[in-house]
Amino acid sequence: DAKTTQPPSMDCAEGRAANLPCNHSTISGNEYVYWYRQIHSQGPQYIIHGLKNNETNEMASLIITEDRKSSTLILPHATLRDTAVYYCIVETNFGNEKLTFGTGTRLTIIP
Amino acid sequence: ETGVTQTPRHLVMGMTNKKSLKCEQHLGHNAMYWYKQSAKKPLELMFVYSLEERVENNSVPSRFSPECPNSSHLFLHLHTLQPEDSALYLCASSQGTGLENTEAFFGQGTRLTVV
Numbered sequence: 477d478a479k480t481t482q483p484p485s486m487d488c489a490e491g492r493a494a495n496l497p498c499n500h501s502t503i504s505g506n507e508y509v510y511w512y513r514q515i516h517s518q519g520p521q522y523i524i525h526g527l528k529n530n531e532t533n534e535m536a537s538l539i540i541t542e543d544r545k546s547s548t549l550i551l552p553h554a555t556l557r558d559t560a561v562y563y564c565i566v567e568t569n570f571g572n573e574k575l576t577f578g579t580g581t582r583l584t585i586i587p
Numbered sequence: 588e589t590g591v592t593q594t595p596r597h598l599v600m601g602m603t604n605k606k607s608l609k610c611e612q613h614l615g616h617n618a619m620y621w622y623k624q625s626a627k628k629p630l631e632l633m634f635v636y637s638l639e640e641r642v643e644n645n646s647v648p649s650r651f652s653p654e655c656p657n658s659s660h661l662f663l664h665l666h667t668l669q670p671e672d673s674a675l676y677l678c679a680s681s682q683g684t685g686l687e688n689t690e691a692f693f694g695q696g697t698r699l700t701v702v
Contacts, residue, residue: 510690519589519677519693520630574620574643575679575691577630 479566485582494551498564501545513560590614593694608663610678619661622677668701
């Protein structure tokens with residue numbers, strides 16, 4: 477059973493903020509929200525993760541709703557190199573657990 | 588460069604061949620993983636090793652045989668594969684303590700073609 481739902485594809489103009497939504501309505505209290513991306517034919521790359529507070533790092537911001545049933549990944553100033561498939565994943569942790577990847581959102585940055 | 592190195596990057600093998608994929612990390616991580624990514628499909632977890640012991644085997648056919656001789660190295664031995672096994676094989680590692688959340692680092696993958 478898929479734990480997350482993402483739109484299959486999105487476009488964003490270069491230089492604009494890219495906002496990628498993710499629904500995870502069945503998330504449990506000890507599950508984190510992770511975001512990864514995969515540029516064509518490369519291995520996935522970690523972006524950010526969070527539990528309930530909003531998070532920001534040098535790559536992106538993660539906004540999690542108060543009820544934790546959805547979240548948004550924000551790339552503040554998208555560049556052409558941000559074109560990739562973005563995966564939203566819900567897991568307890570990645571210690572001895574596993575990351576279960578869905579089909580993700582294919583984000584295309586338009587020049 | 589993620590710190591996880593996979594070799595070879597590309598591999599073409601016949602159905603009767605035996606080959607091995609290698610993964611190496613010197614990040615001090617205790618957990619290592621093999622994933623398979625077929626065309627137009629999500630990544631599928633194959634095997635998980637924690638502290639050199641296999642903790643997950645996701646119903647993978649026996650023609651795929653993993654080996655973890657130490658915490659820095661992970662192998663995937665391949666024999667009598669089928670054309671449908673052609674895919675991108677990805678290795679990943681993580682801290683693996685289970686005590687705190689940490690990201691996974693992926694290698695660049697091995698593009699395998701079975702002919």
